[in-house]
Each structure stands twice: as structure tokens, then as C-alpha cells.
Amino acid sequence: MRRAGDRVPIPLAVLAALGAAFFILPLVGLLARAPWPTAWSELTSSEALTALRLSIVCSLASTAVALVLGFPLAWVYARAAFPGRNLLRALTTLPMVLPPVVGGVALLFALGRRGLVGQWLDQLFGVRLPFTVAGVVVAETFVAMPFLILTVEAGLRGMDRRFEDAARTLGANRWTVLRRVTLPMVAPSLFAGAVLCWARALGEFGATITFAGNFPGRTQTMPLAVYVALETGRRARSS
Amino acid sequence: MKRPIPLLVAVALTATACGGTTQPAGAVSGSVTVLAAASLSSAFKDLGGQFETDHSSVKVDLSFGGSSSLVAQVKQGAPGDVFASADQPNMQALQDASLVGTAQVFARNRLEIVVGAGNPKGIASLGDLARPGLIVVLCAPSVPCGRYTLQAFTKAGQTVKPASQETDVKAVVSKVSLGEADAGVVYVTDVKAGGSKVQGVDIPDAQNVVARYPIALLTESKNGSAAKAFIEFVLSPQGQGILQRYGFLSP
Incomplete structure (x- = not known):
């Protein structure tokens, strides 16, 4: 039933071209200004590789957490009927509209060393999340999981x-129906949601730097390293 | 408490203006865009307000950011009249590109250790920050305050392992005021702006590093006379008085 391509109405074509240019131009700008002679050595410097490795590990871990906690939530939203369901959904997807830095502060208030729950974690179990790799995973999950929840729902x-x-x-x-019928049938949504979630976690900046801080090898993920390098690079090049 | 003073000055100025004395203040008008380092935000809001009160036909627009970000903005053609930097290298960068005129140092700032109110960990010196078990956050070495902090530790003969290298001073203060960190090193002015949840521990002169803040007219300025008047005001005894209220030292 595939048709051999529609003719695009001209107004639509103009706007579509504009839309494409909007994404392509910044990328071209980035490529045009990239320091090509030193690019390879900078990309493979130990600092960049450390940050990249940390980014990949943390974003995958937060995607895993999001799958384990997010699928059940999505199932509840899609299937269970209870008062306040819409409110709960709104609350759990709030990080999508919340400025990530505000999300980071909220996490500090809840899970920080003096936070509502964090002080008990610290006193009872000696668990401290800020300034740790686990803190990065928490921050990324907080910001990225809503994408998985909404897609799977x-x-x-x-x-x-x-x-x-x-x-x-x-x-x-x-349980068998869930395992043998439901999960296989929503597998494409699960996959799409996980990819969205992973992509968001990989690029996460604001909540991470606010909640987990910035230390090379421990909490400095790639976006943080890029930001710091930008600050330093400007100075190095300009002075 | 702050309000009545500008009002009084305004009344006094209007009175003198009406009295027929020729004030250079009457000569400037229009708007002045001031690009200033983030650490200057509170003081410059006050300075801008006062300048507007003194020159009723001038509007001061303030834009704050990290000094290096502001430099990048100016290089990319961001409109502005005055640039106030937190360090010399960033000002130098614009001078090298002939984007600013002569720079003058208008304020100095010292480093101070910031701790939680009441100093619960009993920190008395830079050396105490090396104590094991203490959570210390510092500015990243790539930003001015981080560079100064490293210099101070070198002078004190200490090496400190921070839990985090924050990308600006305010983030260090907020981590300490939230109780996530036990101590940090920031400018005196930031401790002062940090409110009642934090307090400062002095760093002796021998170990301290003094930051110098230069100000200059942007060559692209569309309103040179008003911009110059603003710079003169910052350097005047009245402007210096305002800066000192926020903890800055005179040049």
C-alpha cells in the first residue's frame, strides 16, 4: 500500500526546510569552529575519557532504575483506577517542566545530608548521595524517568x-499475562521510552551539578566536563 | 532601611538642580547597559539604582554572568556600554581584542573560608580544611575564585581534596548553607551575601589572595557619555561607599 511519495505543498516545504535548518545550522557552526587539529587528542585525553565513561555508566544505570520503577508506575497509570491518579501522574512527570537546577535543589532538600529523608539515610546507614556516583544516577533518573513513564503508559x-x-x-x-502477553506487546514502547530516558540522562546537566556536584572521575559527567572546558578554553584562547 | 537614603539624595539633588548650579549630571541621558561579573550582582543593583536616582533621565540595565561568559558574549557582538570583570585576564582578553578602553580597578575582594552558622566543625584555618572526614567544596580551578583558592592553598602549604569543584562561587556558598558541605573557600562578599546560615573564617594576609575588579568602557558603546558617568560614579567616594557596604575593599 506504499505510495510513491506525496508532493509537498509549498508553504509546508518552506516551513519544513526552516525547521530543518534550525537544527542543522548550530551543528554546522559547531563543526566549523571545532579545533580540528587538536580534536582527536582532546577527545582521547584521560579527562574526557573518564567523563565519557562516567556518563555512559550513570546514564545506563539510571535507565535501568527508570525501567524497574517506571514500568510499574506506567502500568498503574494506564490500568488502575484510583482517586488522585491524574494528580499523581502530574507530580511524577513534573521534572519534565521543572528547571533541572530546581530539581537538583529539591533532591538536596529530600535526599541531601540534611534532607528530609537524607538525614536518616546518613544517620542509620551512613549513606550519603551528594558528591557521589550514586548521586549522579539519582539526579539523572529524577529528570529522565518521566519520559519513560509517559511513553510506556x-x-x-x-x-x-x-x-x-x-x-x-x-x-x-x-503475573503470567503480564510476563507473557503484556510485556512482549509493549516492548516497542518500553524500548522507545528507555531510549528517550537514556538520551535525556546522558545530556543531564543542571540537576547533576546541583545535587551531585562536579568532581572529575566521580561526578563530572560529559556535559559538566564540556561546560568546564568551555569556561577554561575561552580563557586559554583569549588570554 | 535602604530606601530613605536614595530618596533623600534625590531630593537633595533636585534641590541643587533647581538652585541653578550646573551639574554634569544633567548632561547624560538614555540607557546604559552594564555587563558585570556575577559576584558583583547585589552591589551593582544598588549602584545602578543610586545612579538612576542621581540622573533621572538615565536608565541602567544590568546583565550579570560569569566574567568569561560575558567576555564571550561581548566578542559575539552583545550590545553593552560598560564591562566590570571579576579578574584581570578576562578584561585583558577584551583589551587584546580592542573591545574595551582603558580599564581601572574599582574594587578588591579577599578570600574567606565559609562554614555553617556557629562553625560546628571548629574550622580556624586553611590547614583545618585538610582534616579527614570533612566535606569541602571549592570553586573549579577554571574559574577565577578557584584559581585564587589554589594560590591560597599553595601559600599555606596545604593540599585539600574537595568533594566537588563548583563552577561558581554562589554554588559553593549554597552547598555550605544547605549543610551538604562543611566548608568552602569563597570571597568575603559572598559570605556576607550568604545570610545567617553561613559565617566566614578569616584567612590571614600571608595566605590570602586579593582579587582585583577592573571596569572599562566598551568601544561599541552607543552612549559613551552616560557610560563614562557611570564608571566615574562607581569610582567616586559615593560609589565606593556602596561597594564597601557589600564587603568590597577600595582599590
């Missing part, structure tokens, strides 16, 4: 529930 709402009903009538219990 949409997937769950959009799936044909008759398959689940059929499985139930054939004698499968709820």
Missing part, C-alpha cells in the same frame, strides 16, 4: 487488551 493504553483477556480465559494468572 501511551503504549499500554494503545495495546489491544483482548490478547490479555484471551490469555486470562485460557487460565493464565495475572
Whole structure:
């Protein structure tokens, strides 16, 4: 049923070209001004590699946490009916509109050394999240998990529930249906949500620097390292 | 407490203006855009307000940011009339590009150790910051305050392992005031602006590093006369008095 491409109406084509240029121009600017002669040595410097490794580890860890906690939340939002569900959904997706720095401060108030929960973590278990790798994962998960929740919830709402009903009538219990029918059917949404979540976590800056601080090898992820390098580089080049 | 003073000055100035004395103040008008280092924000808001009170036809627009970010903005053609930097290298960068006129140092700032109110960890010197178990946050070595901090530690013969290298002074103060960190090293003015949750511990002259703040007219300035008047005001005894209220030292 595939058609051989529609003719694009001219106004649409103009706006689409403008939209594409909006993304392409900054990238071209970046490439045009990049210090090519030193690019390779800078990219493979131990500092950059450390930050890159930390970024990858932390963003993957936060995606894993988001999958474990986010799928159940999405399931509850899509399937369970209880008062205050919409309010709860709004609260758990708030980080999408919250400035990340504010999110970082909120995390400090909750999980910091003097935070509501953080002071008990510190006193009872000796667990301190700020300035640690775990703190980076917490900050990234906080900002990125809503993307997974919303994507998976949409997937769950959009799936044909008759398959689940059929499985139930054939004698499968709820857990088996979830494992053998629901999860495989929403796998594409789970994957899409996880990718969105991972991408957001990888680029996370504000909440990380506020909650986890900035220390090379421990909490300095790639976006933080880039920011610091930009500050230093300007000085080095200009003075 | 702050309000009545500008009002009084305004009344006094209006009175003199009406009295027929020729004030250079009457000569300037329009708007002046001042690009100033983030650490100057409170003091410059006050200075700008006072300048507007003294020159009723002038509007002062203030833009604050890290000195190096402001330098980049000016180089990319950001409009402005006056640039006030937290350090000399950033001013030098604009001078090298012929984007500013002659720079004059208008204030100095000292480093101080910032600790929680009441100094719960009993910190008395830079050396105490090396104590194990203490959570210390410092400015990153790439920003001016981080560079000065390293110089101070070198003078004191200490090496301190920070928990975090913050990208600006305010972040160091907020980590200490939130109780996440036990101590940090910042400017005297930041401790003062940090409120009642933090206090300062003096660093002796022999170990201290003094930051010098230069100010200059941007060559692109569209309103040179008003911009010059603003710079003169910052350097005047009245301007210096305002800066001192925020903890800055005279040049």
C-alpha cells in the first residue's frame, strides 16, 4: 500500500526546510569552529575519557532504575483506577517542566545530608548521595524517568487488551499475562521510552551539578566536563 | 532601611538642580547597559539604582554572568556600554581584542573560608580544611575564585581534596548553607551575601589572595557619555561607599 511519495505543498516545504535548518545550522557552526587539529587528542585525553565513561555508566544505570520503577508506575497509570491518579501522574512527570537546577535543589532538600529523608539515610546507614556516583544516577533518573513513564503508559493504553483477556480465559494468572502477553506487546514502547530516558540522562546537566556536584572521575559527567572546558578554553584562547 | 537614603539624595539633588548650579549630571541621558561579573550582582543593583536616582533621565540595565561568559558574549557582538570583570585576564582578553578602553580597578575582594552558622566543625584555618572526614567544596580551578583558592592553598602549604569543584562561587556558598558541605573557600562578599546560615573564617594576609575588579568602557558603546558617568560614579567616594557596604575593599 506504499505510495510513491506525496508532493509537498509549498508553504509546508518552506516551513519544513526552516525547521530543518534550525537544527542543522548550530551543528554546522559547531563543526566549523571545532579545533580540528587538536580534536582527536582532546577527545582521547584521560579527562574526557573518564567523563565519557562516567556518563555512559550513570546514564545506563539510571535507565535501568527508570525501567524497574517506571514500568510499574506506567502500568498503574494506564490500568488502575484510583482517586488522585491524574494528580499523581502530574507530580511524577513534573521534572519534565521543572528547571533541572530546581530539581537538583529539591533532591538536596529530600535526599541531601540534611534532607528530609537524607538525614536518616546518613544517620542509620551512613549513606550519603551528594558528591557521589550514586548521586549522579539519582539526579539523572529524577529528570529522565518521566519520559519513560509517559511513553510506556501511551503504549499500554494503545495495546489491544483482548490478547490479555484471551490469555486470562485460557487460565493464565495475572503475573503470567503480564510476563507473557503484556510485556512482549509493549516492548516497542518500553524500548522507545528507555531510549528517550537514556538520551535525556546522558545530556543531564543542571540537576547533576546541583545535587551531585562536579568532581572529575566521580561526578563530572560529559556535559559538566564540556561546560568546564568551555569556561577554561575561552580563557586559554583569549588570554 | 535602604530606601530613605536614595530618596533623600534625590531630593537633595533636585534641590541643587533647581538652585541653578550646573551639574554634569544633567548632561547624560538614555540607557546604559552594564555587563558585570556575577559576584558583583547585589552591589551593582544598588549602584545602578543610586545612579538612576542621581540622573533621572538615565536608565541602567544590568546583565550579570560569569566574567568569561560575558567576555564571550561581548566578542559575539552583545550590545553593552560598560564591562566590570571579576579578574584581570578576562578584561585583558577584551583589551587584546580592542573591545574595551582603558580599564581601572574599582574594587578588591579577599578570600574567606565559609562554614555553617556557629562553625560546628571548629574550622580556624586553611590547614583545618585538610582534616579527614570533612566535606569541602571549592570553586573549579577554571574559574577565577578557584584559581585564587589554589594560590591560597599553595601559600599555606596545604593540599585539600574537595568533594566537588563548583563552577561558581554562589554554588559553593549554597552547598555550605544547605549543610551538604562543611566548608568552602569563597570571597568575603559572598559570605556576607550568604545570610545567617553561613559565617566566614578569616584567612590571614600571608595566605590570602586579593582579587582585583577592573571596569572599562566598551568601544561599541552607543552612549559613551552616560557610560563614562557611570564608571566615574562607581569610582567616586559615593560609589565606593556602596561597594564597601557589600564587603568590597577600595582599590
